Amino acid sequence: MRNIYLAAVLGLAMTTTAHSEPLNLNLSGGNPGGLWSLLGAGIDRAVRADDPNSVITYQATGGGFANIGLLATGRTDLGLMHDAEAKIALSGEEPFKAPITNLRAIGYMYNWAPMHFFLTKAMADKYNIDSIDDIATSGAPIRIGINRSGNITSNVALMMLEQAGVTDEVLTGNGGQLVRAGANEQGELIQDGRLDMITNGIFINHSSFRSVDENVDVVLLSVPQDVIDATNKAFGTGEMVIPAGSYKNQTTDVNTVSLGAILVATDKMDDATAHNLAASLLKNVGEIRAVHKSMQDLTPELMAKPSVIEFHPGAAKAYAEAGLSQ
Template structure:
């Protein structure tokens, strides 16, 4: 593999040393997203995991535009590792927008999480007035609703648009009913609803995430349900999974709400050496508490979750490590 623009060299496989064959220390670049979000914490946890095996190993986190950008970097052999949502990888494999052709030269190291469900929060006053308790009630209600979708270029925006379209609540219908669609990330959406500039916020985010907890705490909102057929179609297109938000997680949510959830994978180029993948996967499993400890949202991470992804083939070395550890047959 190559050296990259930021000067991070790649660690390679095995070398013969004076005392015999010994694995070299890992020195890998990990492409994530923002410098302050969960993915940066995952980068820190992965770095700690490989250091627990070998203090000279290092995983260097680098900021990028997110999963879509990371897949492109891996495909072009410009980074060693990347984080990407399963939905982004599904679009990449199919060559769908924003990709111009199918990308097939990426492989999985492991599933990092699969519990970031889509939330559809609507102001309770509107829900009560128009009898809205599901996203398929939105269009037929005729209500003028100011809807906050995620920023264009974020896969959550793709999923939101698809789900609203399936519910008959596309942007044309929103505008016909006297509403409007605005764009913003999770923190921007919080500001929009707090400032009275939107009536509905939508995001794929961990249950209990601080941004949407503040919406639930400071605004009188309800969590809308999602029809089973929309969940099924969304999962088929984006590789998401069905997820139940337990009743009582939010103030006005008495019962369970089923929706879809995004997951994120640790991914490598198919050129990542087998022995590197082996050492990396083995360190992750053996020191998984280093990753769990970076944030309370990562507490459910388990070795079994790591190997449960079905989106990509595993790196051969990672697969070998998982088989040796009894996680794969």
Template sequence: MRLLTLAAAIGLAFGVNTAQAEPVNLTLSGGNPGGLWSLLGAGIDRAVKQSDPNSVVTYQATGGGFANIGLLGANRTDTGLVHNAEVKIALAGEEPFKAPVNNMRAIGYMYNWAPMHFFLAKSIADEYNIDSLDDLATAKAPVRIGVNRSGNITSNVALFMLEQAGLTTEAVEANGGRIVQAGANDQAELLKDGRIDIVTNGVFVLHSSFRAIDENNEVIVLDIPQNVIDATNARFGTQTYTIPGGSYSNQPNDVETSALGALLVATDQMEEETAYDLTKALIANVDEIKAVHGSMKALTPELMADQDVLPFHPGAERAYREAGLLK
């Protein structure tokens, strides 16, 4: 009996000393089914499974970043993908939010390379000698400007950048032009049909929609004044990005602009150990996320930790510090 008791005590002590972390079991609110964010959801799930086969991240399709912030704010999802610009709007309690959303905590960046593009019909550029966004205001060209639908963050950013360059809606209309709100694919069709002169959007360089615009139309990529970039980055938490020269047919030189990024976000209700285990798994198995799409090849643990839009969740911060990614 004494030997059995001693063995049990040793076994208990051994179990305590070698206890394994609990499996991660979380929901992740993303975007449309089949889109990049759904692929990221699958990659994140594979990453946590590499660290613990019993872990699971269940992806749920939503209307995108603004919807995900609403779910996070109401503690109706564990994690969500959100754009940095959407976070800034939510923290300020601006439309579409009725009050500041303050319970969000960052797990890490997933990407920060979705630059704002402004494609202008080359015929208009040649006629009015336009090569920069601010030229549109001084040239007083009657341009019809396509921006994304209301509720899509690139619409907010494009309108702000236009205003910073002197092109308020009133100024555009005074010049004989107008603002046309349409989705990215619709903008491409409107440009092709000659119903708009400018396409704006913020996705990856050489995204399929951008390639279609470049291949089916004679367009230039407008330069963005530095003051517009600086104001946009301050307003939306975006970052300066260079579209390499030669990316598009009539773009011989580099174009600097502001780029949107996407973060994986939790709430302050998530247990510290859960956030720690999640982040540690993403750091260790980042290749699982990179593999979901060619546009994700630049993702690194260093990038994941390189954000200041939101406070890190304490568990995520601990994981990054242990990995030497935060000081």
């Protein structure tokens, strides 16, 4: 009987030790100094709060598409990506040559990066434009800034514009053009009068848009519901309201498409690691919220929200134990 008791105690000790082994994982994010690098620091602090010996090592990359490639080939343990990027990967669309099937979600990090379409008020007034679907029939020679190729917001912006009838042919026929430029560069170009319209999927009152709103007389264009629905179906994105008054000339709510970001592993991660990681993030969600004021709305319920990627079984177990359904 004594031997059985000792065996049971030893077995319990081994189980406890295995459960509490420190996490040591690489996380691929985005540009140094950007929000995803801050998220990386918050995720690291969350796991360290449970075990000071745990570490999440952040590595800067080109963003979500690059992180998907790293995960697909087993060159990183974790990656951040937009839901729209994940949907493209699952479908095997460009820039991927085949479907990526080994991705597994650990948790949703945010879903509040709405697509904005800012047009100069002078152009909007002259051509009577208050919605993106007015552009095609307005005859306005609009120079539209969209993000650079490889940035998912450019894919989303292009589809939304095309769904609204703003094709490259229509735009150039009116004397306008599409201009590829990053968010900050777009802001500089519209302030210099070299763009008439800028687009991006970014947090409300992000510094790049706040600067434009303060220094240029712009209006926020509305988005037709059918454009929102078609885009969300194609990209797995969501819908969000930009409240009236968010920008100086915005007198009404604007419904638009919203991008989200997901923390993703692969099916090669063992269940215990995925479970312990998700459990630590749930328990210490405040560490992630603290990285930036834009993350204040992160909740355990959002982390457990289903996305375009199925949950890792270990993460799903952690959410079930916390009473959070997927």
